[in-house]
Structures are given as structure tokens and as C-alpha cells.
Amino acid sequence: MMISLIVLFILTLCTKSFHSSVPFIINPDCTLSECTNPHYPAIFYANHYVADDTIHILYSSLDELTISIIQTKKGYGPHFNYTALFSGNYSGAISFADTVPSNSFSLILRRLIQFEDVNDTGILNETDTSIQSYWLKDLRTHITSENKSTTQPSFQLPLENITGLLTIDVNYPGETTRDTKFPKLRSTPKSYFLNIAIQADNLTSTRTRFAMEFYLIQLGIEGTQLSTSRYIDDQYTPGIFNVWQIKSRSPIYSSSMLWKPVVYQSVDRSIEKNTLMTVYDLENNITLQEFIDQGIFRALYNGPYVSALNVSFGRAKDGFFVKSNYSFIQMTAGLDILEMDSVTRFITLALFLTLLLPGLVAIIALIFIMKRRYSRSDTTGYDVIED
Numbered sequence: 001m002m003i004s005l006i007v008l009f010i011l012t013l014c015t016k017s018f019h020s021s022v023p024f025i026i027n028p029d030c031t032l033s034e035c036t037n038p039h040y041p042a043i044f045y046a047n048h049y050v051a052d053d054t055i056h057i058l059y060s061s062l063d064e065l066t067i068s069i070i071q072t073k074k075g076y077g078p079h080f081n082y083t084a085l086f087s088g089n090y091s092g093a094i095s096f097a098d099t100v101p102s103n104s105f106s107l108i109l110r111r112l113i114q115f116e117d118v119n120d121t122g123i124l125n126e127t128d129t130s131i132q133s134y135w136l137k138d139l140r141t142h143i144t145s146e147n148k149s150t151t152q153p154s155f156q157l158p159l160e161n162i163t164g165l166l167t168i169d170v171n172y173p174g175e176t177t178r179d180t181k182f183p184k185l186r187s188t189p190k191s192y193f194l195n196i197a198i199q200a201d202n203l204t205s206t207r208t209r210f211a212m213e214f215y216l217i218q219l220g221i222e223g224t225q226l227s228t229s230r231y232i233d234d235q236y237t238p239g240i241f242n243v244w245q246i247k248s249r250s251p252i253y254s255s256s257m258l259w260k261p262v263v264y265q266s267v268d269r270s271i272e273k274n275t276l277m278t279v280y281d282l283e284n285n286i287t288l289q290e291f292i293d294q295g296i297f298r299a300l301y302n303g304p305y306v307s308a309l310n311v312s313f314g315r316a317k318d319g320f321f322v323k324s325n326y327s328f329i330q331m332t333a334g335l336d337i338l339e340m341d342s343v344t345r346f347i348t349l350a351l352f353l354t355l356l357l358p359g360l361v362a363i364i365a366l367i368f369i370m371k372r373r374y375s376r377s378d379t380t381g382y383d384v385i386e387d
Helices: 002-015 082-086 343-377
Strands: 024-026 043-050 053-060 065-073 078-080 094-096 103-116 132-135 140-142 154-159 164-171 191-200 208-218 224-230 242-248 255-259 262-264 274-279 305-313 326-335
Touching (some): 065 191, 103 326
Antiparallel strands (some): 024 043, 053 065, 065 103, 103 208, 140 154, 154 164, 208 305
């Protein structure tokens, strides 16, 4: 029993991950009137140092909501041409003078999809005539700011037709999620957590489901690959034993996303109220649509290589969205490859520690016995006293 507790304690320490959030600047160095309008789409910028590099992160709801993370050497920062950005002339509007980024990754939250799952399969069909798209463009931003500085921006899209609200929070770098009600996911100083919540109270159908469409852009032309792996469940996602990963195929430019397929159905993210998501095939080399796909990613990439992914919330026979009128998911994404805590690795470590500890106990016991034996041989024997 004591050995098992020691193993559990060591594994807990090995799997904890802590990072501190960094403050963001709203429209840095901007003097235009648009930059002082709290209801106008903005650019949120932050950076911090990792070894000899600077990690820059940009969020913007100028046109499509885009989250970009960029790596350069220390001492370099971005220059923003706000006149071009606010007029939609994105090409070259964000630049890094005298340097070229060594890596970057952009995630576009393209649209929220509403559809009617008539047959209760939990599957989104591309030919479904009930699909309604909410394009994530020019979202309003809910922030608490002081002197143009904010902690973490929250993007919101009112869903007026269904009396609803889509809220998207980006936490950078990955915060201390081990101590909050979130799935246990790997994070690094080069990654962020993405929280997506949907709430709606006026649906006209009892068979409504929702899905999200993501576009991914990275350097290189090798594309990305999607995979899943067995996973140790945790106290916030019991019974869910797999994790999904998207990672770049490029041997030079590494980036990835990681998530567990859990969909929480309550604001407090109770483990008693959750369902699963459906993950669809990843498509590489997507062609952008000129009149829809605009945003700051156009300023960062010349002829970007794009991958696309859809996920839908819910599975067959789970009661549909109207069961709770609420859905919440979380992902982590960023530079480098966010490795999955596979069952194999966890079990291997557990077995190694389980076998190691009895051996250490035996060695300590042997040393103690040998020490006592040698101590006795050095002790003067007892002499019988004769009369």
C-alpha cells in the first residue's frame, strides 16, 4: 500500500504543468481613432522570452477570428500598418523588420455550424440542407483593460436568432489547469489554451446540434496529420480514454493541437453532465475563399498552406443540445509538438517505479543487515566470571 502511494505521488508530480499568464497590449503603438473605439475589432499582442527566442502571440477579430503564435530571435518585434489592417488590405501589413520568423502557427476559428440531427446519429453531413453557418467575423471583445493593457481577451458572438452567445477565451501561455476543472492536457511556454462555450435558450427544434470549423496555417507545404491515442482518464473526464492530436508534418516547422473529446454540458463543467464530440477527417491544402477568408493571417503568410478540421458536439442518444442549452470544449495549441500522455508511457513508468522501489527497499535492508553483522564482530565477547 505504501509503495502504491509513493508511485502515485511521483506520477502526480511528473504530470503537473504550471505556466503564468502574460498581459496583452491592445493595438500597440496605434494612433488611429479606430484604436480607441472599444466596440471596434482590435489586435491583441503579447510576447515573452523562451531561451534565446521571443514568442509573439496575436489575437484578432479583424474579419475572421485568428490566433497566431510566432517565434523570432530575441530583440525583434512586429510592426503594424493599422491603416492597411483596418481597411482590409492585409498583405504585408504585419512585418518583422530585419528578421524572418523561425516558426509560426495560426488557428482560424472559421465558423460555428448549427444543424438538425434528424436521425440522432450525432454526425454532421456536408449535404445536410439544415446547416446554418455563423461566420466568426468582427466579433465583439469583452475585456477589462487599463492603460491599453489587458490580461486575457474574451471574444463573443451574439446568436440573436436563438437567443444565444458564443464565447471564446484564449489563455496564454497555458495556465495552471491542473488545479481547475479542465481536461489534463500538455502545455508549454509556446502554447495556449482555447476555451469555447455555446449557450442558447431559444431553439426551435429539439434535435439541434452544433459544430465548429477550424482552419490551420503553418510554415512549409508538408501539411498536418490527425491521430488519436489511448489516454489515462482523470477526475474531470472519467471514462474518456483517448486524446486527439494534430501535428505538422514538416521536419523544420513544428506545431500542434491537442484535445480530449469531452463536451461539458453545464457551466460548472460537472463530470456528471458531459458528452463526447465527433472528430471528422482532416483535409490538407484547402483553397481559401477570397470573399470569406480574410484576416490577419493574410498579413503573416504569402500563399498560406491551409488545413481544415470540423468537430461536432454530442453523440447519438445523448439528448441533443437542448438537454442543457450549453456546451463547452477546450483545446491546447501552439508551436512545438504537444505530446500525448499515452497509456503505454504511463504504464511503463508505473511498472518501472513499482519494480524499482522494492529493489531499493531490499538494498537498504541488506546494507542495514551487513552493518549490524560487522558491528557485532567488532564487539568484545562476554567472559564468564568464575569463582
